[in-house]
Amino acid sequence: MLLEVCDLDAGYGQTQILHGVSIRVDEREIVTIIGPNGSGKSTLLKAITGVVRPTAGRVVFGSDSIAGLSPDRIVRKGISYVPQTENVFPSLTIQENLEMGAFLRRDLGRERLPRIYEMFPDLVSKRGDRASRLSGGQRQMLALARALMLDPTLLLLDEPSAGLAPMMVDGVFDKIAEINQTGVAILIVEQKARRSLQQSHRGYVLATGQTRLEDTGERLLANPEVRRLYLGG
Amino acid sequence: MDIIGNLDYNIAFVVVAAIYAVFALGLNVHWGYAGLFNIGIAGFFALGAYTSALLTKASADPRLFEDFKFGGNLAASFEGIPVVGSLDLWFVVALLGAAAVCAVVALGIGFLTLRLRGDYLAIATLGIAESIRLVFLNEKWLANGSKGLYNIPRFLGDVVAPRNYDYLFLVVVLVVLAILYLAVERITKSPWGRVLRAIREDETTAAASGKNVFKFKLQAFILGAAIMGIGGALFAYNVRFLSPLTFDPLLATFIIWAMLMVGGSGNNKGAILGAFIVWGVWTRTQFLPRFLGEPEFRLFLIGFIIVAVMLLRPGGILGEGRKVSRPAWQQKTASPET
Amino acid sequence: MATLKQVARWVPSHWGAGHLVLAGFLALLVLAVSPVIKLDLVVNGLFLGAIIGLGAIGLSLVYGILKFAHIGHGDFMTLGAYFALFLLSDLFPRIGLTGAGLGPFTFGYPLLLALPLAMLAMAVVAIALDLGIYRRLRRRGVNPVVLAMASLGVAIALRGVVQIFWGGGTEQYPRVSKLFYRLPMDVRIPPDNLFVGGLTVVLVVALYLFLTRSKMGKAMRATSDNPDLARVSGINTEHILWWTWAIGGALAATAGVLLAVSQAQLVPIMGWRLLIPLFAAVILGGIGNPFGALVGGLIIGVTSEISTQWLNPSYKPAMAFLVMIIMLLFRPRGLFGAKD
Numbered sequence: 001m002l003l004e005v006c007d008l009d010a011g012y013g014q015t016q017i018l019h020g021v022s023i024r025v026d027e028r029e030i031v032t033i034i035g036p037n038g039s040g041k042s043t044l045l046k047a048i049t050g051v052v053r054p055t056a057g058r059v060v061f062g063s064d065s066i067a068g069l070s071p072d073r074i075v076r077k078g079i080s081y082v083p084q085t086e087n088v089f090p091s092l093t094i095q096e097n098l099e100m101g102a103f104l105r106r107d108l109g110r111e112r113l114p115r116i117y118e119m120f121p122d123l124v125s126k127r128g129d130r131a132s133r134l135s136g137g138q139r140q141m142l143a144l145a146r147a148l149m150l151d152p153t154l155l156l157l158d159e160p161s162a163g164l165a166p167m168m169v170d171g172v173f174d175k176i177a178e179i180n181q182t183g184v185a186i187l188i189v190e191q192k193a194r195r196s197l198q199q200s201h202r203g204y205v206l207a208t209g210q211t212r213l214e215d216t217g218e219r220l221l222a223n224p225e226v227r228r229l230y231l232g233g
Numbered sequence: 234m235d236i237i238g239n240l241d242y243n244i245a246f247v248v249v250a251a252i253y254a255v256f257a258l259g260l261n262v263h264w265g266y267a268g269l270f271n272i273g274i275a276g277f278f279a280l281g282a283y284t285s286a287l288l289t290k291a292s293a294d295p296r297l298f299e300d301f302k303f304g305g306n307l308a309a310s311f312e313g314i315p316v317v318g319s320l321d322l323w324f325v326v327a328l329l330g331a332a333a334v335c336a337v338v339a340l341g342i343g344f345l346t347l348r349l350r351g352d353y354l355a356i357a358t359l360g361i362a363e364s365i366r367l368v369f370l371n372e373k374w375l376a377n378g379s380k381g382l383y384n385i386p387r388f389l390g391d392v393v394a395p396r397n398y399d400y401l402f403l404v405v406v407l408v409v410l411a412i413l414y415l416a417v418e419r420i421t422k423s424p425w426g427r428v429l430r431a432i433r434e435d436e437t438t439a440a441a442s443g444k445n446v447f448k449f450k451l452q453a454f455i456l457g458a459a460i461m462g463i464g465g466a467l468f469a470y471n472v473r474f475l476s477p478l479t480f481d482p483l484l485a486t487f488i489i490w491a492m493l494m495v496g497g498s499g500n501n502k503g504a505i506l507g508a509f510i511v512w513g514v515w516t517r518t519q520f521l522p523r524f525l526g527e528p529e530f531r532l533f534l535i536g537f538i539i540v541a542v543m544l545l546r547p548g549g550i551l552g553e554g555r556k557v558s559r560p561a562w563q564q565k566t567a568s569p570e571t
Numbered sequence: 572m573a574t575l576k577q578v579a580r581w582v583p584s585h586w587g588a589g590h591l592v593l594a595g596f597l598a599l600l601v602l603a604v605s606p607v608i609k610l611d612l613v614v615n616g617l618f619l620g621a622i623i624g625l626g627a628i629g630l631s632l633v634y635g636i637l638k639f640a641h642i643g644h645g646d647f648m649t650l651g652a653y654f655a656l657f658l659l660s661d662l663f664p665r666i667g668l669t670g671a672g673l674g675p676f677t678f679g680y681p682l683l684l685a686l687p688l689a690m691l692a693m694a695v696v697a698i699a700l701d702l703g704i705y706r707r708l709r710r711r712g713v714n715p716v717v718l719a720m721a722s723l724g725v726a727i728a729l730r731g732v733v734q735i736f737w738g739g740g741t742e743q744y745p746r747v748s749k750l751f752y753r754l755p756m757d758v759r760i761p762p763d764n765l766f767v768g769g770l771t772v773v774l775v776v777a778l779y780l781f782l783t784r785s786k787m788g789k790a791m792r793a794t795s796d797n798p799d800l801a802r803v804s805g806i807n808t809e810h811i812l813w814w815t816w817a818i819g820g821a822l823a824a825t826a827g828v829l830l831a832v833s834q835a836q837l838v839p840i841m842g843w844r845l846l847i848p849l850f851a852a853v854i855l856g857g858i859g860n861p862f863g864a865l866v867g868g869l870i871i872g873v874t875s876e877i878s879t880q881w882l883n884p885s886y887k888p889a890m891a892f893l894v895m896i897i898m899l900l901f902r903p904r905g906l907f908g909a910k911d
């Protein structure tokens with residue numbers, strides 16, 4: 001088991017959003033969490049990465065308990081996170097965005113850069129441009145690339161397909177599959193999750209801050225109730 | 234100790250502290266209730282003081298204002314001077330005039346800046362205060378420039394004997410303070426005040442629930458500025474001499490901030506209490522030995538008090554009272570500590 | 572033009588505005604040559620603008636990265652200038668370091684030593700104030716306006732400290748008067764202004780290289796762009812804040828010393844009085860954009876200097892305020908910022 005979240009509580013100020021959420025991600029697995037808007041999916045990812053401090057529960061990564069650590073220490077352990085929005089540095093160049101992804105390990109960054117450009121060839125010609133000039137799909141690619149700079153073992157993706165044109169969505173999910181092939185476990189959070197579940201090993205349903213269902217991707221897709229409630233029939 | 238002398242000193246003390254309390258009330262409307270950061274109190278202070286002085290009828294001695302165009306002449310040139318019995322109501326007209334002028338200026342600044350991020354207001358109020366000071370300094374025709382206005386007539390100066398005048402003025406100041414206190418209490422406890430606090434707590438949520446955030450902030454800014462204008466008018470009648478140097482940021486802005494912070498912002502009683510405490514500390518510390526009594530040290534002290542209260546007791550002495558909600562500085566923002 | 576493009580990349584958002592400013596400046600220069608505006612005022616306005624710009628660069632960095640209006644910045648300038656005064660008039664003479672009238676300048680070589688020490692001192696003071704005050708408030712998760720409020724208290728207290736040690740009167744660095752340079756078209760330049768201009772260029776280039784070439788500088792820009800993303804990228808934003816304060820404090824000290832040199836006097840209120848021009852420059856250039864702040868400073872310096880041709884010179888701060896208000900009306904994000 002790579003990541004285990006147990007009975008996690010978290011929220012903002014005095015508003016508690018997550019109520020005892022439990023999930024796990026195994027090595028090399030793709031796991032998707034689906035749930036309606038406002039159910040706490042983003043909050044869960046923020047709690048795992050330390051952007052929001054959990055108020056109760058356990059988060060274990062590998063063999064370390066990481067609940068309550070600061071984000072830079074959690075990143076150092078090998079978890080990378082792509083937020084739902086504002087997931088690039090707009091006034092930095094593409095190249096600088098990638099360098100920031102490897103801020104913690106400059107040596108590793110230098111080594112990874114050619115590898116990342118190889119994986120995301122579209123970025124090469126734009127390396128000197130500012131990120132604010134990228135299109136939505138390119139920006140999402142840059143966000144993925146930035147997150148991969150530290151060679152993580154687990155990648156957290158918050159609605160990677162939100163707001164993208166259908167063609168772009170395919171591109172993003174193909175890239176996700178490709179990343180997974182290199183041995184990176186991936187935890188995806190999605191609202192409209194058909195595409196995501198199709199290529200996931202397992203999935204969870206999160207509603208009003210609690211985990212409601214757990215199953216394999218295929219079985220969740222086949223579950224009539226899940227289809228009716230979360231997948232638009 | 235000379236009992237009479239002591240009494241006079243105490244009366245003078247209460248008068249000044251009460252005038253400061255008026256400013257603290259105005260600032261409380263801005264900061265305590267609406268979260269508006271005004272660091273140009275001195276601007277409204279000066280505007281209120283000069284306006285009332287210029288509007289006051291120079292009944293006693295026309296030579297007092299001979300050096301410049303306005304002043305007694307301005308008031309005398311109005312038709313139908315309101316006189317009730319033997320009482321000359323120019324005082325009231327002047328107070329309201331001071332409030333009105335400040336309100337208009339606040340409307341202008343607020344309109345320009347209240348739609349933008351919160352700290353723009355601070356910079357704009359600082360700028361307007363400095364500009365107002367410069368105008369009074371440079372435009373001699375307006376208010377006698379750096380020589381200033383002097384011998385501003387006493388309100389009801391002919392009703393009582395000069396030696397009893399201080400008691401009368403004390404009563405006047407306390408009555409004005411009481412009226413303003415009751416008014417502000419009422420307004421801030423009204424639904425309007427509750428909306429204001431909701432905006433201060435969480436602007437996005439308030440806006441999402443359909444409140445016109447800009448309008449409420451603008452109203453609060455105007456109300457607080459008008460109260461400050463009245464404070465300025467009372468000040469003018471008390472010192473009876475105004476010059477652009479009078480409105481030094483230390484005694485016309487910073488000390489008022491210290492008063493509100495000490496007393497407890499968001500609490501009108503706290504604002505008044507803070508004014509008396511800080512003015513008490515200010516006037517007594519000048520008797521401290523060696524450098525402690527120097528104005529330089531007291532300047533440091535004012536800054537220190539503001540920071541210390543924010544760090545150690547953000548609610549001040551009285552706090553916000555019935556906790557409808559947490560004060561602005563205890564409010565959690567979205568992202569937790571770095 | 573390639574370099575301009577590079578510079579513009581440092582500016583958040585499209586650099587068409589960069590052209591706009593350049594055109595504005597050329598227009599100003601053309602105007603200056605015409606008999607309407609005295610060229611002398613324009614040239615010396617640029618030097619004043621450089622000083623405002625140096626202060627504003629630090630203020631803008633702090634504003635962009637810590638997200639609050641640091642009201643104490645003017646008094647950072649004051650304290651820096653007075654710290655140099657302490658070195659020049661008290662400490663250095665005791666160890667035999669004296670002198671004035673170095674080359675064409677009014678000051679002596681001790682100032683060249685006092686300046687970096689003052690920069691260092693203010694960098695330390697700025698970090699210490701953050702650790703002692705701002706960080707605690709930040710941890711409490713307060714609103715930016717509350718931090719600004721605290722910085723007002725800091726501003727007052729710092730000025731109090733200056734007055735406790737030096738009193739409220741005017742002071743001077745050790746100096747010998749020098750003749751102004753007389754250039755064609757009635758332009759008269761005090762020699763010290765060459766030092767002001769030269770040092771500004773050196774520091775701005777150094778800062779530019781730091782922000783675009785060094786890892787820490789890039790991380791500063793990243794944090795300014797998006798602090799949350801910076802944190803989840805593994806950037807220790809606390810360290811970034813220290814760097815920001817250090818640079819802001821050091822540049823404020825520089826601006827304070829240069830102001831004291833070029834005005835040939837120090838008064839405790841000198842920095843507070845400059846607060847409006849500083850903020851005007853920051854807003855003109857777009858919050859968080861150091862290059863913009865410098866341009867803003869130059870514009871403010873020139874406009875307020877030109878205004879003295881028609882207005883009483885004491886209206887200069889009001890001019891800065893007026894420019895700022897006009898900016899807030901038409902382009903609240905600044906010359907280089909994206910349209911809303």
Ligand SMILES: Nc1ncnc2c1ncn2[C@@H]1O[C@H](COP(=O)(O)OP(=O)(O)O)[C@@H](O)[C@H]1O
Nearest residue numbers: 012017036037038039040041042043044567568
């Ligand atoms: N920064 C924040 N501050 C306060 N409340 C928030 C914040 N972000 C999200 N919330 C609230 O938390 C709840 C869950 O939000 P989120 O985790 O973003 O849901 P999802 O990603 O599933 O749409 C929502 O009710 C939202 O209003």
Ligand SMILES: [Mg+2]
Nearest residue numbers: 041042043084
């Ligand atoms: Mg979400």
